[in-house]
Amino acid sequence: MISYLQQLTAVLMAPVMSLLNNTLVGWLAKHFCIWWQRKRPPTQGSVAPGFEPVAALFRKNFENGVEQSTGGSAFSVYYKGSKVVDLWGGFADTTVRQLWEEDTMTVIFSATKGIAALCMSMLVDRGQLDFDQTVAFYWPEFAQRGKEKITVRMLLNHEAGLAATAQPISFKDLKDQDALGRLLAESPPCWPPGTGHGYHAFTFGLYCSQLLMRVDxxxxxxxxFFKDEVAEPFDIDIHIGLPLELNYRVARLTGILDFPYSVSLSYIPRDVVSWLFIWAFVTGRSFIHEVIQKATDMAMIRKMIKPQARALENPSSSGIGTARAAAKVYGILANGGQPLQGQRLLSKKLVEDILAEAGPPSLDKVVAIETNFSNGYALFDCEGSRQFGHHGAGGQQCVADPQYKLGIAYVSSHFSPYGFGNDPRFLSLQKATYKCVRDLQAKPL
Structure with a gap:
């Protein structure tokens, strides 16, 4: 009888003990990582003269807990065509205490959309695509179910109403471009095209790729196209569809993915923008539920840990690269579309048009906050200056500032609750960067 009771108790208590053990293990691992980081220099990299305060802040963020001990991050800046900040720190994989190295890459999520927008602008630059022509002109099958008047510009600026597809899209669908094209062409708009904009979180890059295939x-x-026309000729270490042999360089995603074993107050957002999005999600006041439901695999962040998922082309949200590479791309654009030496990436006029043709921000039908897009790029205001680029889930941010000729990129494997360019880790570094630039500009020649 005693033996039976002991066995029954063990069976009933096993889940409870497992949770306690896992929680304790997670807590101990987290605090060991904090101790370990403080026992060694937590950051590496270099800065040009005048940008030392950025390096000091980057290091301080790791030491005081702004940067979480369970992951790693990188921050890079190009100024007037030259790399002036190149920093990295933390862990690429805390489970084996593998440090973030110079060539460590991470998933940049929706910051990939900025890369997709660049590819579309390059086609316009070559005369192969027109922003104001209808998508159906290049892709006749697209003209179904109320989409015949959607222009390329409307598609790029999230005004086409195509935030969700008629049928769910899985990773399997990404392997068959012809079938994917049919699925996208057959999908009706979620709202009348041109009557407002809503973030095409998971479909933006898919539609761009299908359109590109028909004009290239x-x-x-x-x-x-990006690999052939941008990555290789300009030495940009970003991949949309990562070769399996490069997976050893990719940092392991952490953060919200570790719930409930690594709960931290850092997962609670502290800004109005994030809470407005959360409120819309909870109350169902936007299209976000339908968008996530139809995205299936693409919306499951945990699946991006798998090499097979990273190998699939998804120009909406699964690009993989370094902060250095993203900053270089946007540094070129901020410098008028041309590096200091070498061939032009994009014409100066097209770069200037991104900000010149932008309208005012308005309420987004999907994320329920005010957003603004121009030719596929998200627009931001910073320190009295205008930027274009793209944010990414978990804190990723990549931007160009033509006024100051700045290309800035922040990437992290620690998935934070900030996804609209509002991550405190990035914002603090960006503010320090602008101060350094202004101090340099204020110095007499």
Missing amino acids: PQRRTLGQ
């Missing part, structure tokens, strides 16, 4: 003479996907 080589019928390349967007990921292949």
